[in-house]
Amino acid sequence: MELCIALDLPTKEENLVLLEKIQEHNNLWIKVGFRSYIRDGKALLDEIKAINPTFKIFLDLKLYDIPNTMADAAEEIAKLGVDMFNVHASSGKRAMQSVMERLKPLKKRPIVLAVTALTSFSNEEFADVYNQELAATASKFAKDAYESGLDGVVCSVFESQDIKKSTSNEFLTLTPGIRPFGEDAGDQQRVATIEKAKVALVDYIVVGRPIYKAEDPQSKIEDILKEL
Ligand code: C5P
Numbered sequence: 001m002e003l004c005i006a007l008d009l010p011t012k013e014e015n016l017v018l019l020e021k022i023q024e025h026n027n028l029w030i031k032v033g034f035r036s037y038i039r040d041g042k043a044l045l046d047e048i049k050a051i052n053p054t055f056k057i058f059l060d061l062k063l064y065d066i067p068n069t070m071a072d073a074a075e076e077i078a079k080l081g082v083d084m085f086n087v088h089a090s091s092g093k094r095a096m097q098s099v100m101e102r103l104k105p106l107k108k109r110p111i112v113l114a115v116t117a118l119t120s121f122s123n124e125e126f127a128d129v130y131n132q133e134l135a136a137t138a139s140k141f142a143k144d145a146y147e148s149g150l151d152g153v154v155c156s157v158f159e160s161q162d163i164k165k166s167t168s169n170e171f172l173t174l175t176p177g178i179r180p181f182g183e184d185a186g187d188q189q190r191v192a193t194i195e196k197a198k199v200a201l202v203d204y205i206v207v208g209r210p211i212y213k214a215e216d217p218q219s220k221i222e223d224i225l226k227e228l
Contacts, residue, residue, distance in 0.1 A: 001228050004029035006208030012040045019051045021218050026054040033060040056083040062115050064088040067095040071102035082110050089114035089141035096148035114145035115154045119177035122189045139166050146171050157192035160200035176206040180224050183210040194227045
């Protein structure tokens with residue numbers, strides 16, 4: 001299991017201070033989401049790699065659009081040199097296939113994941129939007145992503161095992177909503193500890209607030225890495 005840190009702080013300076021603090025940890029995944037990417041763009045990606053070239057970047061922009069626009073965006077994302085990005089599985093199989101088709105000619109392409117159900121959704125909220133039951137729909141979305149040639153999905157710890165069963169053990173799961181040692185959930189509904197993520201065969205855990213809001217993020221990361 002690998003650790004992915006969400007870079008969601010209010011300013012670029014604060015994000016960079018956090019990265020400087022943790023720079024000695026090789027091969028960490030750094031998740032750049034809407035806030036940071038919209039504000040700081042590609043320059044931030046270059047600065048992350050400059051702090052530690054072994055850091056791997058997950059660009060979390062959750063693409064959702066018509067197939068051609070998704071493929072165009074995927075091609076541009078690949079040019080940024082990031083190591084992983086994601087799309088919404090609910091954009092449909094044709095859109096996901098067009099993304100993978102567009103990346104095919106590349107010698108080295110990023111890992112592509114599909115978001116199944118946002119971890120902030122409760123079962124009731126999910127049903128209100130999709131008119132379907134959450135767990136079954138997350139599995140169905142994962143199967144669509146698998147059949148479309150993607151590498152894995154973003155899901156909650158609670159769906160990880162079922163998804164692997166209905167696809168393949170090699171099909172990656174990345175789970176946000178991790179509260180490593182039972183920290184405050186914030187706006188997340190389906191949170192779980194590292195212990196639970198291990199049992200659920202999760203490949204990557206995403207941790208944001210429990211690290212960047214910790215008094216000592218560096219030692220928090222050390223505690224997490226020990227536990228992995
Ligand atoms: O602070 P916290 O650990 O809750 O951060 C989780 C991160 O994962 C946030 O950046 C959030 O946008 C992202 N995320 C999520 N649920 C998804 C996909 C991404 O929480 N399904």
